[in-house]
Amino acid sequence: MFNNRELISQVAVTAAQMRDIEARIFAAGIPVAALMEKVAGLITRRVEEILGQGDKVNNYSSPSPPLPLSPSPLRIGILAGPGHNGGDALVVARELYFRGYEVRVYCPIPKLKELTSQHLQYVRSLDIACYESIQNLQDCDFLIDGLFGFGLERDITEPIAGAIHQLNQWNKPVISIDVPSGLHTDTGEILGVGVRATYTLCLGLWKLGLLEDQALEYIGEAELIDFDIQYADVQAVLGEYPKVKRITTASALSTLPLPRQQVTHKYKEGNLLLVCGSRRYAGAAILTGLAARSSGVGLLSIAVPQSLADTMISHLPEALIIRCPETESGAISQLNLPANTDLNKFDAIACGPGITLDADSVVREILDSSKPLLLDADGLNVLASMGTLPTLQKRQALTILTPHAGEFKRLFPDIDVNQNKILAAQEAAKQSGAVVLFKGSKTAIANPQGWVWIIPQSTPALARGGSGDVLTGLLGGLIAQAVSRNLSVEKMVATAAWWHGRAGILAAQERTQLGVDALTLTRYLMPALTSVNR
Numbered sequence: 001m002f003n004n005r006e007l008i009s010q011v012a013v014t015a016a017q018m019r020d021i022e023a024r025i026f027a028a029g030i031p032v033a034a035l036m037e038k039v040a041g042l043i044t045r046r047v048e049e050i051l052g053q054g055d056k057v058n059n060y061s062s063p064s065p066p067l068p069l070s071p072s073p074l075r076i077g078i079l080a081g082p083g084h085n086g087g088d089a090l091v092v093a094r095e096l097y098f099r100g101y102e103v104r105v106y107c108p109i110p111k112l113k114e115l116t117s118q119h120l121q122y123v124r125s126l127d128i129a130c131y132e133s134i135q136n137l138q139d140c141d142f143l144i145d146g147l148f149g150f151g152l153e154r155d156i157t158e159p160i161a162g163a164i165h166q167l168n169q170w171n172k173p174v175i176s177i178d179v180p181s182g183l184h185t186d187t188g189e190i191l192g193v194g195v196r197a198t199y200t201l202c203l204g205l206w207k208l209g210l211l212e213d214q215a216l217e218y219i220g221e222a223e224l225i226d227f228d229i230q231y232a233d234v235q236a237v238l239g240e241y242p243k244v245k246r247i248t249t250a251s252a253l254s255t256l257p258l259p260r261q262q263v264t265h266k267y268k269e270g271n272l273l274l275v276c277g278s279r280r281y282a283g284a285a286i287l288t289g290l291a292a293r294s295s296g297v298g299l300l301s302i303a304v305p306q307s308l309a310d311t312m313i314s315h316l317p318e319a320l321i322i323r324c325p326e327t328e329s330g331a332i333s334q335l336n337l338p339a340n341t342d343l344n345k346f347d348a349i350a351c352g353p354g355i356t357l358d359a360d361s362v363v364r365e366i367l368d369s370s371k372p373l374l375l376d377a378d379g380l381n382v383l384a385s386m387g388t389l390p391t392l393q394k395r396q397a398l399t400i401l402t403p404h405a406g407e408f409k410r411l412f413p414d415i416d417v418n419q420n421k422i423l424a425a426q427e428a429a430k431q432s433g434a435v436v437l438f439k440g441s442k443t444a445i446a447n448p449q450g451w452v453w454i455i456p457q458s459t460p461a462l463a464r465g466g467s468g469d470v471l472t473g474l475l476g477g478l479i480a481q482a483v484s485r486n487l488s489v490e491k492m493v494a495t496a497a498w499w500h501g502r503a504g505i506l507a508a509q510e511r512t513q514l515g516v517d518a519l520t521l522t523r524y525l526m527p528a529l530t531s532v533n534r
């Protein structure tokens with residue numbers, strides 16, 4: 001269904017996997033030096049494009065330092081380390097020099113790999129200035145970081161650590177080759193100190209560390225430089241179906257919008273029960289309902305405390321609003337399903353936004369159902385108080401959990417969430433048998449079989465009250481449709497998370513990051529799909 005280049009952009013690898021893939025390519029016959037020339041040529045081309053768009057970059061809304069608008073030739077500082085990341089950087093130095101830029105090289109380590117050493121020798125022969133002190137690059141307009149790539153093995157020490165500190169303080173635009181130097185390729189952890197890049201040009205295949213939240217403040221704008229690795233080589237190392245996948249626009253749009261048969265009826269298009277809201281959090285129920293509506297679900301029932309029912313009808317006239325008895329605090333005290341309806345009539349249930357902890361008896365009742373169940377917010381907190389693992393072990397049907405970091409810690413106190421989010425989500429899914437959507441800047445979705453989907457793009461605009469309610473409604477609606485059509489639920493969870501993120505990005509582009517309140521977000525769900533280039 002996807003072409004090879006698209007498949008390449010969907011995978012993410014560790015340093016060891018990248019090494020194994022490269023080893024296959026080299027063993028097949030391409031000389032190491034030839035590949036370095038090719039890769040560095042592609043980097044040079046992209047660097048020139050970036051340098052040429054100073055105005056555009058200066059208008060970019062990220063906190064990255066602006067590109068200088070000084071008259072050409074720009075003065076470019078190249079940081080070259082001892083390995084092939086340094087080799088790439090030195091080839092780029094040479095090419096930029098030939099294109100008329102003023103180039104200076106910082107090469108602090110005397111012992112270089114053979115190929116890197118040869119490139120340094122040639123760069124020196126061209127009279128390009130090479131220095132052992134980073135200070136000599138201070139008045140450069142732009143810096144290219146080729147100190148370390150996926151070969152970084154241990155903490156960076158002096159004198160390079162001090163040089164990176166200096167570089168970060170200059171607050172100049174920096175392009176990192178492959179990964180920002182100092183960033184652990186697999187985990188995104190910083191080994192001692194890390195270059196804070198404006199751009200990261202990741203080479204060949206996405207590295208897992210770039211997809212971790214903790215890497216975000218170092219990588220700037222990250223993009224893939226595709227140098228034609230063959231997908232068969234990736235499969236030879238990662239397996240036929242790689243376990244960690246990035247959700248790209250193409251992969252999301254292969255599912256969305258869900259196609260409908262010409263001859264169908266509402267019962268075939270997903271039957272969702274939402275359980276949400278309380279007198280204190282009426283808005284959560286409205287937002288969840290509006291987002292579920294946007295999913296295109298065939299039938300939508302929403303159980304709310306009776307005092308909210310009329311408000312809900314005014315916002316969602318098409319939904320069946322179920323008036324439930326409520327506690328003194330205004331939480332749902334028990335489900336009051338219509339006659340002839342029980343929980344097992346629904347394709348999926350989504351429960352949690354705004355219910356408060358006082359609705360715990362309802363959460364317990366829903367957990368007993370034999371239908372796919374999504375829990376969010378206080379639904380998760382009730383589950384945590386019951387004991388996540390023993391409670392979920394009793395469920396026959398699929399459970400989907402959508403915690404943020406705080407909820408995750410309560411649900412899975414034995415799993416360390418601070419280091420590696422992808423592994424944490426994988427472990428939580430394995431232990432609990434649930435699909436776990438771990439929210440964050442880079443949301444990760446894991447299933448119990450060890451598959452992980454990562455949403456690579458997001459926006460801080462979504463860090464706002466109510467945005468999680470929107471996700472729950474959208475997810476609930478899509479899961480109900482996936483169940484009614486026998487589609488993969490976990491893939492649909494990942495697709496929903498991509499859709500939610502895309503709506504946030506589009507809304508932020510049109511309204512700034514401050515303009516993405518949760519109600520606005522629900523209104524961008526449809527445009528998020530119709531605006532993408534197919």
Ligand SMILES: NC(=O)C1=CN([C@@H]2O[C@H](COP(=O)(O)OP(=O)(O)OC[C@H]3O[C@@H](n4cnc5c(N)ncnc54)[C@H](O)[C@@H]3O)[C@@H](O)[C@H]2O)[C@@H](O)CC1
Pocket residue numbers: 032033035036039081082083084085086088113147148149150151152153154155156157177178179203204
């Ligand atoms: N071989 C090729 O032609 C290709 C190479 N590529 C580049 O090669 C890079 C990987 O090259 P390498 O395997 O040489 O690794 P690196 O260039 O990342 O660095 C490894 C070198 O740094 C040293 N080192 C590791 N940690 C250190 C520390 N904390 N302090 C001081 N020295 C340290 C190692 O002993 C080794 O000499 C990629 O990131 C990429 O930039 C890619 O462009 C793909 C093609």
Ligand SMILES: [K+]
Pocket residue numbers: 085145146147148149176177178179180181
């Ligand atoms: K680098």
